[in-house]
Amino acid sequence: MQVIKIFMLKNQTMQDWLKIPLWLKTLIVLSILLGIFFRFYNLELKVYSFDETFTSTYMYGQHTKAFNNFDGAVLSVSDIQKYLFIDPDKSLIQSIQQVLSKIYVFPPLYPVLGLIWSYLFSFFSHDSLTIQRSFSAFLSLLSLVGIYWLGIELFESKISASVAVAIAAISPFHLQYAQVIRPYSILIAATAFSSACLLRAIHKKIKIWWIFYALSVALGLYANVLFGFVLVAHTGYLFITEKFRITERLIAYLTSVGIGTLVFMPWFVTFLTANALEYSVDQVSERESWMGLIKAWSRAIQGVFVDVYNPWFSSNLFRVFQAALAPIVLTIVAVSIYRLCRETSGKIRTFLLALAIASGVSLMLKDLIMGSAITTRLRYLIPFVLSTELMVAYYIGRLLSTKQTFSRKVGQFALSILIIGGMASCLIISQARSWTAFGSPHFPKTADIIRQANHPLVVVTHLDRAFSMSYLVDKDTSFKLLQKTTTIPESFSTIFLLEPSTDIFDKLKEKYKIKTIDEKGELFQVKPLNRI
Numbered sequence: 001m002q003v004i005k006i007f008m009l010k011n012q013t014m015q016d017w018l019k020i021p022l023w024l025k026t027l028i029v030l031s032i033l034l035g036i037f038f039r040f041y042n043l044e045l046k047v048y049s050f051d052e053t054f055t056s057t058y059m060y061g062q063h064t065k066a067f068n069n070f071d072g073a074v075l076s077v078s079d080i081q082k083y084l085f086i087d088p089d090k091s092l093i094q095s096i097q098q099v100l101s102k103i104y105v106f107p108p109l110y111p112v113l114g115l116i117w118s119y120l121f122s123f124f125s126h127d128s129l130t131i132q133r134s135f136s137a138f139l140s141l142l143s144l145v146g147i148y149w150l151g152i153e154l155f156e157s158k159i160s161a162s163v164a165v166a167i168a169a170i171s172p173f174h175l176q177y178a179q180v181i182r183p184y185s186i187l188i189a190a191t192a193f194s195s196a197c198l199l200r201a202i203h204k205k206i207k208i209w210w211i212f213y214a215l216s217v218a219l220g221l222y223a224n225v226l227f228g229f230v231l232v233a234h235t236g237y238l239f240i241t242e243k244f245r246i247t248e249r250l251i252a253y254l255t256s257v258g259i260g261t262l263v264f265m266p267w268f269v270t271f272l273t274a275n276a277l278e279y280s281v282d283q284v285s286e287r288e289s290w291m292g293l294i295k296a297w298s299r300a301i302q303g304v305f306v307d308v309y310n311p312w313f314s315s316n317l318f319r320v321f322q323a324a325l326a327p328i329v330l331t332i333v334a335v336s337i338y339r340l341c342r343e344t345s346g347k348i349r350t351f352l353l354a355l356a357i358a359s360g361v362s363l364m365l366k367d368l369i370m371g372s373a374i375t376t377r378l379r380y381l382i383p384f385v386l387s388t389e390l391m392v393a394y395y396i397g398r399l400l401s402t403k404q405t406f407s408r409k410v411g412q413f414a415l416s417i418l419i420i421g422g423m424a425s426c427l428i429i430s431q432a433r434s435w436t437a438f439g440s441p442h443f444p445k446t447a448d449i450i451r452q453a454n455h456p457l458v459v460v461t462h463l464d465r466a467f468s469m470s471y472l473v474d475k476d477t478s479f480k481l482l483q484k485t486t487t488i489p490e491s492f493s494t495i496f497l498l499e500p501s502t503d504i505f506d507k508l509k510e511k512y513k514i515k516t517i518d519e520k521g522e523l524f525q526v527k528p529l530n531r532i
Contacts, residue, residue: 017159020400024412028166031419035144035169038426039137039178043130044471047434047443048084052181053467056084056132059111060118061098070463070481074489077477080470085118085128092119103274107267109222110183129471132181139185140178144169146192147386151393153199154348160397163415167389170422172307172429176437177379183224184379190220191230191383195355198234201256202249210256217260222267229359230383231257237354241347288373296376297364302329303378303436304385305392306421312441313432325421332414333388336395348394352387360384379437392418440468446498446521447472453494459526461501469498486511490528497524 017025057063066083069075087095092115099111117135118128125131147168151161168174177184194216201209220227235257242250288296302322306329308314309322340349360381367375374380396418399411429435433444450456450473457478460466466479480488486507488495497505497514499522508514513527 019402019408020159021412024400024416027416027419028162031166031423032144032169034423034426035166035171035175036141038170038175038430039140040134041430043133043137043179044127045430045433046179046438047440048129048468048471049180049438049440050464050468051439052132053084053464055111055181056128057467058102058104059099059114059132060085060087061090061095061102062087066463067481070466070479071483072481072485074457074478074480075466077470077473077475077479080466080479081128084467085132086115086122092116095119103267103271106183106224107222107264107271109219110186110224113186114181133179136180136182136185137178139189140174143174143185143189143192146189146196147390150192150196150199151390153196153203154351154390155394155397157394157397157401159401160394163397163400164390164393166415167305167393167418167422168386170419170426171304171389172422172425172435173304173378173385175426175429176435177382180437182379184382187220187224187226187382188386190216190223190227191386194220194227194230195234195351198253199351201252205249207252210252213253214256214259217257218263221260221264225268225271226359226380226382230355231261233351233355233358233383236358237351240350240354287371288367288376289371290368293364293367293373293376296373298326298330300376300378301333301388302326304388305329305333305418307425307436308421308428310432310435310441312434314428318428321424325417328417329421332396332418333392336392337388339395339398340391344394352391352394355387356384356391358383359387442518442521443468443472446518446523449518449521449523450477450496453496455492456494456496457489457492458496458498459488459500460498461504462499465499482508488512488526495526497526498522500524 054063057066060083062083065087066080069083070080090098095115096112099108099115104111114132114135117138118131121131121134144165148161148165151164152158155161174185174188177188194213197209197213197216201213217231220230234253238250238253302325306322306325309318311319340352360375360383363381364375367373378385396411396415399407399414402408402411434441447469450458450469455476455478457480458466458469458473459480459482460469461482463481466481470477470479478492482488482500482504486504488508496517497508500508505514508526511529513529515525515527517523517525
């Protein structure tokens with residue numbers, strides 16, 4: 001019977017593929033290939049974000065050394081950038097031990113694997129920024145594999161699984177976080193693989209798959225603490241499908257989760273007692289109105305599929321294109337969710353809704369009630385994003401394989417819009433010097449102003465500004481960090497002050513003549529009061 005079932009499924013899949021026109025099959029393949037290409041294209045072009053500099057100095061264990069050596073000294077670009085890559089005084093083992101001994105805002109799996117990646121590829125290249133970002137890009141490729149596997153396990157349809165991969169491959173959201181030196185691409189991969197592993201364990205009823213799931217739980221938690229929302233979704237899914245009865249399957253699940261969580265507990269307990277928790281909470285303490293939240297969610301959900309306009313880097317023509325596609329994209333998402341709730345089988349509906357509610361809707365309700373703004377940052381809702389993409393992929397996949405000609409045409413139109421919009425977004429983002437996930441969109445312009453000066457000195461009060469700007473200015477630029485002193489060397493003909501803290505800025509005004517060069521970029525020129 002099992003052989004007959006497999007044969008029937010393969011035969012049905014072949015028939016469904018034949019219903020898809022050649023041009024759309026080509027578009028699907030092209031989107032995946034372009035998605036792979038864009039993940040590794042122009043890795044060094046984007047602004048080196050402040051968050052990325054924190055990750056790099058933590059990963060390579062050089063943050064304290066950078067502060068000690070920078071304070072009071074004037075450093076060149078090359079002097080600064082050596083703190084953002086492998087410490088030559090440490091072996092790989094010593095670097096890993098340092099990461100494991102220091103608690104940061106995310107677990108150690110990403111930096112440890114990043115260290116191994118960096119040491120390996122340092123034999124072939126000395127471009128530290130490209131090496132670091134290529135690791136995130138590689139993890140993003142793994143996530144595409146995981147998404148396809150999850151689609152197969154959940155939908156039992158290669159068409160819907162392929163559509164999901166095509167959408168994720170050229171998603172502007174996925175592209176950006178595939179190039180950021182932060183543990184977001186690893187969270188996407190962990191969510192996809194762990195979810196697929198869970199469904200596999202349920203379907204196969206073989207103990208080895210529950211062991212694999214327990215391992216995926218431990219790895220997921222060590223990849224990103226936000227993976228906890230995935231476990232909440234999995235738990236809800238199992239309890240609902242088992243009708244809140246203590247069954248053999250539920251016991252196997254709880255045992256696997258328990259083992260995986262216990263493995264994670266040593267780090268988590270240490271994290272709770274460290275200052276890193278306070279830092280992570282402070283980053284999402286802004287307030288937002290109901291209307292502001294709804295607008296932010298609409299823009300963010302649309303930006304998962306189409307994101308061609310950024311006021312810093314795009315013309316108004318792209319703004320019109322974005323506005324024109326917005327209602328179409330949001331309609332596709334809304335109809336997909338509606339159809340999922342009304343027509344989809346219990347297993348698929350329950351799993352995707354559990355993932356969306358646990359990792360997104362619950363936080364959205366919290367923001368609406370409390371007035372907070374956590375959910376305006378879509379990177380905190382990655383499992384929700386993945387669930388939304390899977391809902392859309394499943395609905396389009398069903399339309400493409402239906403017998404009704406009109407429905408197939410609707411599916412072809414919807415998928416072509418998403419793919420073309422995604423391709424356009426990836427092309428535009430790949431050429432821009434910054435985008436949403438990278439931040440500091442004013443830095444390229446600020447860097448252009450600094451580069452016009454001959455051998456300038458850039459004074460900063462925040463070390464991350466110097467780290468970031470060092471990749472944008474000429475090699476003859478020097479930097480100085482002001483913290484305990486406000487004395488600036490006068491041997492430079494041009495001295496810039498970049499995004500100073502308020503207290504240092506007020507003290508400098510008493511000793512120097514300060515002229516605003518770029519108000520938006522908070523760039524000032526500093527001259528002694530006695531200099532004409």
